[in-house]
Amino acid sequence: MSHETQPVLFSGIQPSGHLTIGHYAGALRNWVRLQHEYDCLFCIVDLHAITVRQDPATFAERCLSFAAQYIAVGIDPQASTIFLQSHVPAHTELTWLLNCNAYVGELSRMTQFKAKTQGKTDKTIGVGLFDYPVLMAADILLYQTQLVPVGADQKQHLELTRDIAIRMNHHYGPLFTVPEGFFPEVGARIMSLQDPANKMSKSDPNANNYVALLDSPETMRKKIRRAVTDATPGITYEPDARPGVANLLNIYGAFTGESPAALAERYADKGNAALKHDLAEVIVEALQPFQQRYHDLMTNRDYLVALLRQGAQSAQQRALPTLRATYERMGFLPA
Ligand code: AQP
Secondary structure, three states: OOHHHOOEEEEEEOOOOOOEHHHHHHHHHHHHHHOOOOEEEEEEOHHHHOOOOOOHHHHHHHHHHHHHHHHHHOOOOOOOEEEEHHHOOHHHHHHHHHHOOOOHHHHHOOHHHHHHHOOOOHHHOOHHHHHHHHHHHHHHHOOOOOEEEOOHHHHHHHHHHHHHHHHHHHHHOOOOOOOEEEOOOOOOOOEOOOOOOOEOOOOOOOHHHOOEOOOOHHHHHHHHHOOOOOOOOOOOOOOOOOHHHHHHHHHHHHHHOOOHHHHHHHOOOOOHHHHHHHHHHHHHHHHHHHHHHHHHHHOOHHHHHHHHHHHHHHHHHHHHHHHHHHHHHHOOOOO
């Protein structure tokens, strides 16, 4: 199918911290699965990452590394557009127009904002952290996106995007496609290995809470071995009663395509140690070719830089009609 007849898919990840098996389960593997059915834009959302202060030198390197990881995981750069958000000024321009149609009340309700600002005072909370869901709405709406594959933690932000799109379409006439979310059945919310009540996050200061896609096999094995479970004998899939074990089964299912319940039956008479051993081997084996491809790509930085430039040019061209239409409908004089 040619891109002209395919529905548009947009998704992105912030280049902060280390990509983890949570991002693989909740986002990346679904991108790979969907890339040939949709006209895909995969963005490295670098402007989102600075809502938390980044070290400039590390940040630049990480952006390139994320591009290499997108490709290494299986995104075909010939079929999809891979680009850096900051290279396409239309994202920030549309954000301002949407900001003036978004409400403080609705942004204040975002649970991620509440979680990330817990224990902080207004004097130390950046405006960017508060406003970041509007930038996310601009990312999505600029491309007339139909499908947004994300993990469960982004559900509320996607709902806000839909609300803003509906509101703007109502006030100014049809401008934006109202996007749908794609949430995987298994792996939409992978939890921290040491604290399964919390989501696995790539900027977690405790590296034992996550398995990074680029961790060495020995580190992966060690982190899985140390994951918090419980003392109940045997394996069952009970997310509420046994969150640590359920998390391991969810990760296992995300890597093999099996359902966590079926896996629990297979391991019913075995213990946590056996489950952890096998899960670690599944992850190590699945990520070995990814890591090899990644290291090869990082030896060809010129290729990555050229690819990102080309992706940004194509994305900017595609974004402009929607941006211009929004200005025009809001009554701005044409430039
Ligand atoms: N633990 C997770 N399980 C499943 N999916 C996840 N995603 C993130 N964590 C998990 C999905 O990955 C995509 C990119 O996320 P993001 O980096 O743009 O934002 P985030 O959700 O704020 O990720 P982190 O890891 O928590 O970021 P940091 O720690 O750097 O602030 C999204 O589709 C998300 O759902």
